[in-house]
Amino acid sequence: MNAAQDSISAGRLTVDLNADMGEGFGRYRLNDDAMLATVTSASIACGFHAGDPVVMRETVTNASARGVTIGAHPGYPDLVGFGRRDLAVTPSEVEAMVVYQIGALQAVCVAAGTQLRYVKPHGSLYNRAARDAATADAIARAVRSVDSSLMLLGLARSALIEAAERVGIRSVSEAFVDRAYRSDGTLVPRSEPGAVLDGHGAVADRAMRMVETGTVLSIDGSVVRVRAESLCTHGDGPDAVAIVRAVRTRLEQGGVSVVSFARA
């Protein structure tokens, strides 16, 4: 089962917009809280690749005040590499570190009078979970063992989505509005040319197509199926807020209801 089925059957297109948030640490800040006025879900860093208890509390409080659905965004314990360098962890280590990070953010939510609703792994852990079944299972088991009502947000058609189904928790499939796809449905790595799309209009059109048709044009021009229950937009960068606003406007003008999967 997945989160979008009810809304699709309701006869109207809906989609969630998610962004990574709370990626500061100490004096450092990366994300513009204005983003919270436009997205419907916020994946909040949990202290390993970014985030500290004070930043987490601020971000949870702001997201909650905006009615934005809150997810945990666990990553590798590699602050200097921002969780973006692959680390040869075992599935058992992954399970332990994901349990820890979910628990930390869940407590921050409870203390702030709000609720944690989903989990989305970060950076290299996300990529590893997309392709490696053992890592994906470890994450899905971690989520279920802490709270089986939490949803698991991952790359459409990835090992992580399969793991959620295998383990018996609810999954949410996401697509990337500003990343190039290969014809097999995987993302073009950031290290390759053309990996990241430019232009608000192009990105917004792509988002609309994803929701409307469930497809995306790959970098070599073929049509690729992509389940887009949630659209991932970047939470950082000078242009992040402008891009997500353009995407939301385009979707709403196209008759799409932009709403969190947790409200569907």
Next chain:
Amino acid sequence: MNAAQDSISAGRLTVDLNADMGEGFGRYRLNDDAMLATVTSASIACGFHAGDPVVMRETVTNASARGVTIGAHPGYPDLVGFGRRDLAVTPSEVEAMVVYQIGALQAVCVAAGTQLRYVKPHGSLYNRAARDAATADAIARAVRSVDSSLMLLGLARSALIEAAERVGIRSVSEAFVDRAYRSDGTLVPRSEPGAVLDGHGAVADRAMRMVETGTVLSIDGSVVRVRAESLCTHGDGPDAVAIVRAVRTRLEQGGVSVVSFARA
């Protein structure tokens, strides 16, 4: 209200024995798991002054298998100083870091099929909370905001016990079996001569006296009242297991029921 009142009224002396556990990190280990066969409560490090997700899971699993009551042992984010160096944190920072650490350990407990029952701050955070009302309140608020059924374990007659009462959560007062007391009821700092007591027999006798009479002899020979709902023994050191065994044997031979405050 405090945890020992029921048991005292039941006509038989009872006391809890607690020790710090799970103070390893990565390859490092400090505590002997054999300790878990003798204590009734384990205060488990939460990843800031010691502990990592894998160590926490191991320790929680072992404590649970032994029927030992589990507490969170949050500390300063100072691994190299083991949380024993005072750090000029604000009450707001303390509240955020305690919420985070409780949540992390609570999730480890839930994932392991057991339950977190109490919180005891560690090291310099413990000392600061014993004397500073603002820090103590921050900790008590953090505990209540995550789970108001959690108990707060602290130094008898300290600001932390007062804060628990003020905030409305259950407190447990502890005494130290191998630390010298001053006549005002505070501990002789480790940096002073005579701060730590030697000799299993002397320590065991002192423990028995604490439970039986609610008093301890101070370093200058005066009789000091001390509420000992729980007796704190050291979880580390080559002799730790032997000392706590001697204490437990002496208590049981003296007719004291050694049982966790959470079972009373």
Next chain:
Amino acid sequence: MNAAQDSISAGRLTVDLNADMGEGFGRYRLNDDAMLATVTSASIACGFHAGDPVVMRETVTNASARGVTIGAHPGYPDLVGFGRRDLAVTPSEVEAMVVYQIGALQAVCVAAGTQLRYVKPHGSLYNRAARDAATADAIARAVRSVDSSLMLLGLARSALIEAAERVGIRSVSEAFVDRAYRSDGTLVPRSEPGAVLDGHGAVADRAMRMVETGTVLSIDGSVVRVRAESLCTHGDGPDAVAIVRAVRTRLEQGGVSVVSFARA
């Protein structure tokens, strides 16, 4: 002996302008490299309160390309607190951590084909070293033990300057262009109102007065003597570059030669 005596005796007023630089970490950046076009000395973070090996290399390379004198800026091992929270370290720990950090930055300098010239402690370590002789001595001994030709930059009239003299290394006294002074020559703490001055013009005038007269007006209006061989300007903040440019312009228009103490 101190660094400014030669230049003063040369009949023309000279002063150094220093700023903290390299205070990023991983993906995070705080300082604008444009600052390096205006200051004459850069105190570069060494990985404890901020800075990582890659950021340090970038900053050293950029400073060297600009002909800016390079100093090590060691701090407490408290990244989340940015080294601004006092930590109860012993003088022996201070000595070890300063040796370590100097060595790390010195190697980065040597590898980049340039030279480390001075050391200035950061944040709470700076403040502790300004008032506590044992900490100040530990820092001065650390500097001397690694390289006795390094200079020690510290608050004018502080314990750190005295320690440099006692230990036999060269000192450089600095004044703060945008911080309020008390009548005893110490800085008004940031937590108090009026601690930080606003207005480029006012700051620039104050800088000129410091160099010209060796005095500053305290927050209560009294004239305080202040030795200003170097003027400290903030390396971060949205306005940092504009302020230091205003200061430099004002000084040069006033006939002051802005040049590093290491070139004097």
Next chain:
Amino acid sequence: MNAAQDSISAGRLTVDLNADMGEGFGRYRLNDDAMLATVTSASIACGFHAGDPVVMRETVTNASARGVTIGAHPGYPDLVGFGRRDLAVTPSEVEAMVVYQIGALQAVCVAAGTQLRYVKPHGSLYNRAARDAATADAIARAVRSVDSSLMLLGLARSALIEAAERVGIRSVSEAFVDRAYRSDGTLVPRSEPGAVLDGHGAVADRAMRMVETGTVLSIDGSVVRVRAESLCTHGDGPDAVAIVRAVRTRLEQGGVSVVSFARA
């Protein structure tokens, strides 16, 4: 050129015995300083995978007092994984982190009145440098850029030894006395059965054979050439001191002079 050639030509067999040391952190200790009475070279952790400034100072001081040659033992910034989990760092990041760590330990040596003589990468960085030329070159360049008189200690016949030669610094080849070899001269990974040898006598005999014949029997029984200018023994484990003593005794009884490559 390599370090053993002079001593071989002198007509008498010599070999160095090295062990990893200073692998504690804060309150944690792993190595027995008694090891320093038996080895001739100590590879000392530099604060990334293990080690802190105080532990480093203690270890350097003890090694120096014993006349043991001191090397830097840089690793990945992964304390919880003890630098043993591969991390997808770029060669540029490796170069920066090795420069940093060498500098830190070099300063500790200078402050202690002794001298850093060599560099040996740790754990997964060692393994990566053994097989990947770009990582190996990055390390060799880092060493040369800090101090071209430093030697680079690495696995015999590995990419790291080749990189030292390419970059123009002196190399020292090491063999492992208690690790199984494959017939291609690489080590059997720890995760495979038979990877680590048991028995002091067997290990000592193997060490003697390595020095005498320059060969080792592989796990499948073939004779493998191995250049053993230094023999690596484990610095940790309950048996570490006993094993290295057995090795040294066997070598000396066999007429081998056990002496550091830095003294040859």
